[in-house]
Amino acid sequence: MAGWGARVRTANYHRKMTSLDLARELDATDPLAEYNGRFVPADEQSLLAYLDGNSLGRPLKASAERLQEFVTGQWATRLIRGWTDEWMQWPHLIGDAIGSAALGAAPGQVIVGDSTTVMLYKLARAAIAARPGRSEIVIDTDNFPTDRYIVEGIADELSMTIRWIETDQSTGISTEQVEAAVGPATALALFSHVAYRSGFIADMQAITASVHVAGGLVLWDLSHSVGSVPVLLDACDVDFAVGCTYKYLNGGPGAPAFAYVRERLQDGVSQPIWGWLGRRDSFEMAHGYEPADGIRRFISGTPPIISMIPVRAGIELVAEAGIDRIREKSVALTEFALKVVDGWAPELGVTIGSPRDSTVRGGHVTICRSDFRELTPALWDEGVIPDFRAPDGIRLGLSPLSTTFVELHRGLAAIEAAAARR
Numbered sequence: 001m002a003g004w005g006a007r008v009r010t011a012n013y014h015r016k017m018t019s020l021d022l023a024r025e026l027d028a029t030d031p032l033a034e035y036n037g038r039f040v041p042a043d044e045q046s047l048l049a050y051l052d053g054n055s056l057g058r059p060l061k062a063s064a065e066r067l068q069e070f071v072t073g074q075w076a077t078r079l080i081r082g083w084t085d086e087w088m089q090w091p092h093l094i095g096d097a098i099g100s101a102a103l104g105a106a107p108g109q110v111i112v113g114d115s116t117t118v119m120l121y122k123l124a125r126a127a128i129a130a131r132p133g134r135s136e137i138v139i140d141t142d143n144f145p146t147d148r149y150i151v152e153g154i155a156d157e158l159s160m161t162i163r164w165i166e167t168d169q170s171t172g173i174s175t176e177q178v179e180a181a182v183g184p185a186t187a188l189a190l191f192s193h194v195a196y197r198s199g200f201i202a203d204m205q206a207i208t209a210s211v212h213v214a215g216g217l218v219l220w221d222l223s224h225s226v227g228s229v230p231v232l233l234d235a236c237d238v239d240f241a242v243g244c245t246y247k248y249l250n251g252g253p254g255a256p257a258f259a260y261v262r263e264r265l266q267d268g269v270s271q272p273i274w275g276w277l278g279r280r281d282s283f284e285m286a287h288g289y290e291p292a293d294g295i296r297r298f299i300s301g302t303p304p305i306i307s308m309i310p311v312r313a314g315i316e317l318v319a320e321a322g323i324d325r326i327r328e329k330s331v332a333l334t335e336f337a338l339k340v341v342d343g344w345a346p347e348l349g350v351t352i353g354s355p356r357d358s359t360v361r362g363g364h365v366t367i368c369r370s371d372f373r374e375l376t377p378a379l380w381d382e383g384v385i386p387d388f389r390a391p392d393g394i395r396l397g398l399s400p401l402s403t404t405f406v407e408l409h410r411g412l413a414a415i416e417a418a419a420a421r422r
């Protein structure tokens with residue numbers, strides 16, 4: 001799997017060829033090159049390089065077609081019958097598709113619905129309720145804001161204590177730090193698999209094991225890994241996980257989240273938002289809430305069917321391309337970015353805020369300079385779209401199925417030029 005990335009790293013373009021030549025060659029030999037044509041093309045005049053596919057993935061042509069077909073087809077003709085035809089099963093079907101293509105999860109453990117934030121709340125509460133008498137939640141200071149705020153809210157609500165792990169922003173959370181933070185009071189530990197800022201990949205298996213040794217449960221946020229870095233939830237013995245579908249899965253703005261709950265835990269846990277569609281025999285409209293069996297109980301209200309259409313197209317694309325091949329290209333893209341930035345004049349003062357070791361680096365690379373906050377709007381005006389992450393990072397989100405090496409090269413050249421101008 002390291003093959004392609006290593007080829008980029010060792011390519012000797014200084015003597016034999018320019019970085020643009022190398023980008024062209026990498027595109028020409030990219031086994032996933034055809035997937036770029038599956039996306040709705042952007043206007044090349046106004047968009048030179050889209051380097052933010054890890055915040056909002058590009059739309060697939062299949063999504064445009066299927067959304068149109070759905071409105072005039074199933075919705076218009078089947079109307080309310082659509083629910084019993086198949087819509088009620090979509091959260092399960094699409095959940096299982098995500099589980100099998102991207103998460104290493106056997107069927108019956110993944111469901112789609114709500115936002116990532118709401119799912120985080122539901123799963124965190126379910127985990128805490130399953131560990132009565134334990135009063136602590138472990139989380140790291142550099143976790144994504146919504147994860148931190150959800151934990152703060154729950155700690156406030158349930159009078160629990162938060163045990164903060166101080167993370168080094170340019171690396172990430174280590175197993176040793178987790179081992180030192182967990183103990184007999186730990187109910188839940190919540191971490192991101194791929195750090196949203198640095199792209200650092202946490203050791204899911206070892207960290208999960210150390211939380212389990214302390215008797216706690218673990219909840220992983222997979223928003224920056226799903227569809228980009230292979231995840232092995234079952235093999236890592238994970239308890240709970242959530243993630244976004246609008247990043248590398250190209251589900252569209254506000255697309256619903258997915259939740260994973262390990263099969264052995266499902267019937268023993270209770271999530272806090274008791275809605276009619278998570279109840280056993282929903283349509284009996286009976287008195288009193290009784291949770292449905294299995295993963296179904298993690299649904300609260302009516303599933304967001306229209307929003308799942310692009311998610312379905314997105315996960316089908318990942319399944320077709322194969323997550324291991326996606327990862328291989330992802331590594332090659334991030335290696336290429338690092339190689340080009342390493343070739344910049346030292347006077348530019350740009351540093352790397354992501355791991356250099358590709359085995360612990362996800363699909364994005366952060367580069368740093370103190371004035372990148374001021375520089376980013378000018379890049380956007382030029383049609384070069386990365387994003388800025390405080391305090392000083394430009395984050396290059398490289399989406400393997402839609403980003404080309406030449407596009408990345410264009411973006412990097414614009415950043416280099418803008419940095420040199422200032």
Ligand SMILES: *Cc1c(COP(=O)(O)O)cnc(C)c1O
Nearest residue numbers: 115116117144146192196221223
């Ligand atoms: C993008 C992201 C979210 C987003 O949550 P929403 O509820 O969809 O806004 C949550 N967690 C992480 C780690 C993310 O990267």
